[in-house]
Amino acid sequence: MDMGEPDLALDASIHIHTQYSTGRNALSDVVDDARQLGIDVVVITDDDLLEVSYGIAPWRNLLRVERSYHSLLGSDTLDEYLTEIRRLDALHDDIIVIDGVESAPFYHWDVDVFNQCATLGGWNKHLLAVGLDNADAYRYLPILGGDGNWLPGRRWLLLWPVAGLLWAALLGKNRRKLRSVVIIICCLFLGDSFVSGLRLPRFQPYDASVEIAVFNAYFDAVRQSGGLSFWPHPEAASTIPPLQVLGGVATVASQTGPHAQDLLNTSGYTGFAALYADHITATEPDRQWDQALGAYLRGERERPVWGTGEIDYHENVAGNRLHDILTVLRVKTRSREGVLQALRDGGSYAVRGGDDRLRLSRFQAQSKDGAMAKSGQVLTTDQEARILVDLDKVNGVHERVEVRLIRGDRDGAQVVARLEGMTPLQMAHIDALQDGETGRYYRVMARTGTSMLTSNPIFVTHTDRQTGQ
Secondary structure, three states, rough: OOOOOOEEEEEEEEEEEOOOOOOOHHHHHHHHHHHHOOOOOOEOEEOEEEEEEEEOOOOOOOOOOEEEOOOOOOOOOHHHHHHHHHHHHHOOOOEEEOOEEEEEEOOOEEOOOOOOOOEEEOOOOOOOEEEEOOHHHHHOOOOOOOOOEEOOOOOOOHHHHHHHHHHHHHHOOHHHEEEEHHHHHHHHHHHHHHHOOOOOEOOOOHHHHHHHHHHHHHHHHHHHHEEEEEEOOOOEEEEEEEEEHHOOOEEEEEOOOOOOOOOHOOOOOOHHHHHHEOOOOOOOOHHHHHHHHHHOOOOOOOOOOOOOOOOOOOOOOOOOOOOOOOEEEEEOOHHHHHHHHHHHHOEEEEEEHHHHHEEEEEEEEEEOOEEEEEEOOOEEEEEEEEEEEEEOOOOOOOOOEEEEEEEEEEEEEEEEEEEEEEOEEEEEEEOOOOOOOOOEEEEEEOOOOOOOOEEEEEEEOOOOOOOOO
């Protein structure tokens, strides 16, 4: 519960690519551009590994084709990347530079032999890991093609083909053909084992059913390393035009559909992109975000799911400038630790609009006795809750705005107040808690012709019903 201590509001640009992977600008240039725009925090998330491969069974390691693109692990620049982030963060007092990576942890193959077509599914289901500040922690995240996907230890039983070679050597001269076949097969298996370093992978891209397990393993690894994890662009679809391979004999296609339902199917992550460049419906009342928050209130999730604004920046073009989509953080101290804590605790809101963006100057829940809570916090009261919302625009322009106050509980969510007017605008809504109520939350969505805003929720619970966080 917040008792009214002064907060600092920091503008954070999250999900940024540089020349270390798929971005066009040097990391130092990105930081300089952010400083000129008045951004307080940048979260750099270059791609850790951009690689797909297909191996022919049963020698999937030995008889394998792969395609890779410029990335931190693929170019062996992870250590340099983290060093540069630390250098820039220490160099400038007016901006905080946070480390992170974007990962494509899993993909799966659907091979149609008769039509000579292979479809790569799910490669655009990406995840973000933020704030690990450790090369090994990033390097050993469980992603296909990465070191973290190998099970620990050596599997000496993979040397079984040696026994086959010894047996072949003992075969008589009149069994020369059989001996040749055995030697060839054993050498293939032995070569496959040596290519893998006598290791076995945790996950392979030939079984789509393990997809959710891969994502949850990733979230667990990030949490164990003290970092934060996020779902970026959960409703973005990706279809890459088919490629002709093997001299035109076969076709390879890549398809990833919208995957907002994965917000409910996975657990252990910190949050998701509640605002980004594409259209999003998961934040609409009673959709995936509210369903996840309801699951938290029912005790089915350990923590709430928070929303962020993510720019997915690659170059400075209209609609993708560093400040076009921001996460505005409420912090007590202007520091790396303060930023990560605000992201971890949901003390933030997401806003889109660049220079014309909205500003949520107040969003709080109050009780009659003076107790108060802000986004990410819990108001505990046996009385009514008063929800206060103040909105304006950072450039001071008066513009018509539509504000929706959404209330959710363990059974669902709905709009309980709607207001239209000119900025600056104030909204007040009063709700009485019922005896025995297990808890509820409130969040705000606002829209003008030039900006969109989505807040994180405030939880309100009855005095004798504590909402755990």
